[in-house]
Amino acid sequence: MSDGRYSQRPAPRARLSRRRVLAGLAGGGALLATSGRLGGALAQTTPDMRFFRIGTGSTGGTYFPIGSLLASAISNPPGSRGCDRGGSCGVPGLIAVAQSTEGSVFNVEGIAGGLLESALCQADVAYWAYYGEATFAGREPMRELRAIANLYPEAMQLVVRIDSGIRSVHDLKGKRISLDREGSGTLVDAKLVLEAYGLAPTDMQAVYLASGAAVEMVRSGELDGLFLVAGTPTAAIADLAETTAIQLVPIAGDEAAAIEAAWPFFSHTTVAPGTYRNVVGGRTLSVGAQWLVSARLEAELVEGITAALWHPTTRALLDGGHPKGSLIRLDTALNGLGVPLHPGALAYYRARGITYIETLEPEEPAPEPPAAEGSAGTQ
Numbered sequence: 514m515s516d517g518r519y520s521q522r523p524a525p526r527a528r529l530s531r532r533r534v535l536a537g538l539a540g541g542g543a544l545l546a547t548s549g550r551l552g553g554a555l556a557q558t559t560p561d562m563r564f565f566r567i568g569t570g571s572t573g574g575t576y577f578p579i580g581s582l583l584a585s586a587i588s589n590p591p592g593s594r595g596c597d598r599g600g601s602c603g604v605p606g607l608i609a610v611a612q613s614t615e616g617s618v619f620n621v622e623g624i625a626g627g628l629l630e631s632a633l634c635q636a637d638v639a640y641w642a643y644y645g646e647a648t649f650a651g652r653e654p655m656r657e658l659r660a661i662a663n664l665y666p667e668a669m670q671l672v673v674r675i676d677s678g679i680r681s682v683h684d685l686k687g688k689r690i691s692l693d694r695e696g697s698g699t700l701v702d703a704k705l706v707l708e709a710y711g712l713a714p715t716d717m718q719a720v721y722l723a724s725g726a727a728v729e730m731v732r733s734g735e736l737d738g739l740f741l742v743a744g745t746p747t748a749a750i751a752d753l754a755e756t757t758a759i760q761l762v763p764i765a766g767d768e769a770a771a772i773e774a775a776w777p778f779f780s781h782t783t784v785a786p787g788t789y790r791n792v793v794g795g796r797t798l799s800v801g802a803q804w805l806v807s808a809r810l811e812a813e814l815v816e817g818i819t820a821a822l823w824h825p826t827t828r829a830l831l832d833g834g835h836p837k838g839s840l841i842r843l844d845t846a847l848n849g850l851g852v853p854l855h856p857g858a859l860a861y862y863r864a865r866g867i868t869y870i871e872t873l874e875p876e877e878p879a880p881e882p883p884a885a886e887g888s889a890g891t892q
Contacts, residue, residue, distance in 0.1 A: 561591045565609040565818075567804075568620040568632030570697070572613050573725040573749030574741065575837055576633045576802070579664065580611035582834040583804070586827040587818050602824045604817040615723075617698030618648065624807050625655040631810075631818075635667065635698035635742065636801040637778040639851030648701050657808040659855035661819055663848045665840035666799040668745050668784055669702055671762040672753070673738030674731060679762060682710040689718040691727035691739040699724075702800070703740040705776075709768040724749045732757050744802065744837035746788050754789040761789075765796040772798060778849055801849045808855065815857025823861075843867075 567584055570576035587603040594600025603609075612629070614620055620632030621642040641647040645654035673679040679688060685707070692714060693699035700721065707713060720727075720736070728749045730736040741747060753759060761784055773779045782799040786792075804822075806815055821827065823843050831838030847854075847862065847869055854862070854869060862869055 561606045563607050565607055565630050566612045567609060568614045568623050568629040569611050570614060570616045570620075570633070570743075571694075571723045571725055571749075573723070573728065573747075573752075574616075575667070575744035575747055575835070576616075577611060577613055578748070578835050579744070579802075579837060579841075580633055582830055582838060583822065584609035584611045586824070586830055587821040589821075596824075596826070602826045603821045604814065607814075607818075615694055615696030616700075617696075618642075618701065619696035621655055621658060621805070622696075624805060625657055627807070627809075629807075631661070631804065631806040633664070634803055634805050634851075635702070635778075636663070636803050636849055636851040637776055638698045638701060639803060639805060640778065641701075643852045658852040659806050659808045659815075659858070660850045660852050661804040661806055661815065661855060661858045662822060662841075662846040663850055664802045664804055665744055665837045666780075666782060667742050667802045668782055669706065669764055669798040669800075670741045670743065670745070670747065670750065670784065671706075671738060671764060671797075672731070672741065672750055672759055673762055674734070675758040675760050677737035679738060682706065682712070682762060682764060682768070684762075685712060685738075686716050687718070688737040689720070689735070691720050691722045691730070691736055693727070693740055693742075694721050694723050697723075698800075699740050699742040702742050702798075705772055706740075706764055706768075706798075709772050728753045731759070738762070742800065744835075744840075745784055746836055751789055754792055759789070759792060761792060761795045761797070763795040764798050769796075769798055778851065801851075803851060805852065806855050810855065810857070812855070812857035812860060815855045816860045817857075819858045819861040823865075 567580045569580035588607055588609045589601040589603035589605050590608050591606055596602035614623065617634040617638040620629065620634050621639060623629035624632055639658060642649050642655040643658050645652055671682065677688060679685060692703040704714065724739070724741050727736060727739040731739055732753055741750065765781065769781060773781065778800050779798050781796060783796050784794045786794040788794055831841050847867070859869060
């Protein structure tokens, strides 16, 4: 790995009216009051065992399978065979699990509220949460969010039935469309796209469903289409294409260019022909999927997690576990981060000779998590 230089630049003020478009989303992704707090979640049930959750998304998207691969890569339960003997090369004593959630908005709230140790998140949602902008306007900025790595690009996919008559975003007017569920990054981005094309959810018969439920309603003809931001191929859409004549509506032209100009996290991409059965593919927008943690996690732990992520044995796991896994690479790990690096991750990259220029200014380091009381590790 050759040396590299990476920089972050705060986004310019959006040219689109972000606050109006995203109004009403601030309450999305309300967190379960029964979930454990960060200190309790990290409590050790034995002196050499620790649990660690990775918030993902719906099981029909890409976050959940990728999160499951990451959990396998960083786990190293007590009694496991050593890495030097062909066993686990994760963090000693760590037991990580992928947890299905509502998506990116829910995930940043979960980290900030101490309900998740880490999570996957869209770069744009992470940035807005960190600065208290857009969907998070009027709320306390989530300055304790930190990054481990940029993972892979996610495509904005507008999937419609061929018999719906929808050929462009403008044709969504009056149609039955799922914008994804409250708490999802897809919902945030779908509203940005609609505004760029001069539309709003009230211009259509909008519903707010998880991808799995939305796919089933498109299949049955109860919906005309759905938005989904996810790495391609997305399992839920691939499954839909096996039984239903669908197409991808392009998100391109001046409208897409306006979104790219307003927010540096978005770029254009093409869903290749054949990604889904009998689907031509097309041009759309993409945004980075990133792995976030809490600033309250100790540097030694996060450095170990980062080292496990980039261990050679993880490379084989990622390449063989999911089509997007091959795009998770060290040479793009610091591209377009929406929040500052965690000090533990930074220590790992510096040790690898990778220079990172931090231009997103974190506040004072968050305190270390309190010691667990009693045997609070069983939740």
